[in-house]
Amino acid sequence: MTTLRIKNVFKRYPNGAEAVKGVSVEVGDGELVVFVGPSGCGKSTLLRMVAGLEDVTSGEIELSGRVVNDLEPAERNIAMVFQNYALYPHMTVRQNLAYGLKNRGTSKSEIDSKVEAAGKLLQISDFLERKPSQLSGGQRQRVAMGRAIVRDPAIFLFDEPLSNLDAKLRNQMRLEIKSLQRRLKTAAVYVTHDQVEAMTLADRIVVLNNGLIEQVGTPAEVYSRPDSTFVASFIGAPPMNLLSATLTDAGAQLGDQVLPVQTSLRGDVQLGLRPERIKISQSGSGASIEVTIVEELGATRLVHGIVGGQNISVAVDAELPVPTGQAVISFRPDDAHFFHATTGRRL
Amino acid sequence: MLRTKIYDHFVLLLGVFIMMGPLVVAFMTSTFDHVLIHKEGMQVGWGGKFIETYSTVLSQQGGFTGEVTGWLMTQNSLILGIGFALGKIVVSMLAAYAIVYFRFRAATFCFWIIFLTLLLPLEVRILPSYEVVQQLGLLNSYTGLIVPLIASATGTFFFRQFFKSIPNELVEAARVDGAGPMQFFFDILLPLSKTMMAAIFIIMFVVGWNQYLWPTLMTTDESYFTLVRGIKQIMQIMIGADIPKYNEALAMAMLSMLPPALVIIIFQRMFIKGLVENEK
Numbered sequence A: 001m002t003t004l005r006i007k008n009v010f011k012r013y014p015n016g017a018e019a020v021k022g023v024s025v026e027v028g029d030g031e032l033v034v035f036v037g038p039s040g041c042g043k044s045t046l047l048r049m050v051a052g053l054e055d056v057t058s059g060e061i062e063l064s065g066r067v068v069n070d071l072e073p074a075e076r077n078i079a080m081v082f083q084n085y086a087l088y089p090h091m092t093v094r095q096n097l098a099y100g101l102k103n104r105g106t107s108k109s110e111i112d113s114k115v116e117a118a119g120k121l122l123q124i125s126d127f128l129e130r131k132p133s134q135l136s137g138g139q140r141q142r143v144a145m146g147r148a149i150v151r152d153p154a155i156f157l158f159d160e161p162l163s164n165l166d167a168k169l170r171n172q173m174r175l176e177i178k179s180l181q182r183r184l185k186t187a188a189v190y191v192t193h194d195q196v197e198a199m200t201l202a203d204r205i206v207v208l209n210n211g212l213i214e215q216v217g218t219p220a221e222v223y224s225r226p227d228s229t230f231v232a233s234f235i236g237a238p239p240m241n242l243l244s245a246t247l248t249d250a251g252a253q254l255g256d257q258v259l260p261v262q263t264s265l266r267g268d269v270q271l272g273l274r275p276e277r278i279k280i281s282q283s284g285s286g287a288s289i290e291v292t293i294v295e296e297l298g299a300t301r302l303v304h305g306i307v308g309g310q311n312i313s314v315a316v317d318a319e320l321p322v323p324t325g326q327a328v329i330s331f332r333p334d335d336a337h338f339f340h341a342t343t344g345r346r347l
Numbered sequence B: 001m002l003r004t005k006i007y008d009h010f011v012l013l014l015g016v017f018i019m020m021g022p023l024v025v026a027f028m029t030s031t032f033d034h035v036l037i038h039k040e041g042m043q044v045g046w047g048g049k050f051i052e053t054y055s056t057v058l059s060q061q062g063g064f065t066g067e068v069t070g071w072l073m074t075q076n077s078l079i080l081g082i083g084f085a086l087g088k089i090v091v092s093m094l095a096a097y098a099i100v101y102f103r104f105r106a107a108t109f110c111f112w113i114i115f116l117t118l119l120l121p122l123e124v125r126i127l128p129s130y131e132v133v134q135q136l137g138l139l140n141s142y143t144g145l146i147v148p149l150i151a152s153a154t155g156t157f158f159f160r161q162f163f164k165s166i167p168n169e170l171v172e173a174a175r176v177d178g179a180g181p182m183q184f185f186f187d188i189l190l191p192l193s194k195t196m197m198a199a200i201f202i203i204m205f206v207v208g209w210n211q212y213l214w215p216t217l218m219t220t221d222e223s224y225f226t227l228v229r230g231i232k233q234i235m236q237i238m239i240g241a242d243i244p245k246y247n248e249a250l251a252m253a254m255l256s257m258l259p260p261a262l263v264i265i266i267f268q269r270m271f272i273k274g275l276v277e278n279e280k
């Protein structure tokens, strides 16, 4: 069963901006799908159309088998968690959680039990009588999630819910969101521009660019088989090296260097190599690299250098010796990705 | 550090002196006997007739019909001040609500039309206003006294600015929570606007209390007289006797200043809060 079906949806804002240009995607029961993409790619717009906060220009949005294009947000059986929490500042936490239920005409006793349950689940029971201004950022975030949970929605919609938290808390809340979603088994769409968040949270990732879907797949698929140079450079940190190369019988020609690859393709391509899949050593066989800068990242080092006139970066374990000056690189032939020289699509 | 403090205090004290000096003199004079004031002018010191003068002013039957007391005029002034302030808040808040949250085509246009009325204060349109009120038979009534004054471009402007500063996400959260326009207004907007309303109430109360022209024109029945216009009226009647009762006129002036001052002192906290801080 699918919870959410987005069918060929377009969005044109009144000012003429085309934010979403024909997107189709499905979210299965209990699945957590992450929309990821750079700023302005239309991911919030898409989410807000699902929520009913934004009109759909054309296309269909179907929730639990029902077309909801013309329904008000409150009638859609969704719950949304906003970037700035959007808690009602004059209400206590309890009132914040209860407000939506009250508007639906839920009975007092049912509201109370739901609020108590959500409070326990999210460990905010102690703050129920406080105002949002008396809570820390993380606690407010929990309350915002509590407000979503008490409604028992068909789907959770998150719009960059963690971007206001500091890095440490963000990691912790990320885990909590994931385990909570697993436990509740409720479908969710999560919007972020942070590829780490996308990789760690998602059952499936939808990579958006410029109002269009670049690729849909599990985190592993998107990482190991990017459909385009855009996805290749967006997913994974540090980003994939993209080198202009010419494929010949001898291998991939980069300037004066020839890298051994296994492919039947010939001609100009963009060669993609993940920095963590490249081996570098001071001497030995392989293409020669001129090391320019070494960045310390703690667990790894990022070695920047020049191969055949093009910049390349290589991730090296911190225990391994730091190469300097002239060194050599090598990689397994099937770790090389090939993309069309101009369109950037995978070949 | 110490020097700047002394300097600061000096400046402040000077300000207090300039602003409060005349008031203090007027107050002190009002406690003297009117014959003495007539002979020797304004007084400094304690005349000892405080209770007599002020109780006379509050309770003495005055005016042409002899029906109006200082106390009655105070009540009228209060009704005008409060009615004026509340009316302005209600009207301008509703106008701002419509302009900000309902995307009807002419919203911006309407806003500027409302704004334009700033160029047409009561003084400019006083004759047509009078005629309308007169034809409606509202002369000498509280309705006629208050209603023509409560449309407020400034109030609408303040509320519009305030509503625009409320994060859009909050509005959207309320929509997701199923709050309709009425619920949103009463459950979310009204509580959030509390400090703003208090600030506008104070300003408008003082403005309403100090209305002079419109009440003078509107009310011929003395039982609707307000303090501010009553001072002059009472002076005139008193001049009919031998020596004008300067002490009582001054006492009445003091009394008419008291409520606005009290309102400001009491609500000062809220007022400043409303001006500088929006509860986020």
Ligand SMILES: Nc1ncnc2c1ncn2[C@@H]1O[C@H](COP(=O)(O)OP(=O)(O)OP(=O)(O)O)[C@@H](O)[C@H]1O
Pocket (backbone or CB within 6 Å): A013, A014, A015, A017, A018, A019, A037, A038, A039, A040, A041, A042, A043, A044, A045, A046, A193
């Ligand atoms: N209300 C609006 N009116 C007109 N254009 C808009 C509106 N909201 C967004 N846009 C435009 O639509 C495009 C997509 O916006 P959207 O907010 O969906 O981006 P996003 O992917 O969420 O970006 P971010 O990561 O910065 O939040 C942008 O080019 C933006 O300028």
Ligand SMILES: [Mg+2]
Pocket (backbone or CB within 6 Å): A043, A044, A045
């Ligand atoms: Mg966004």
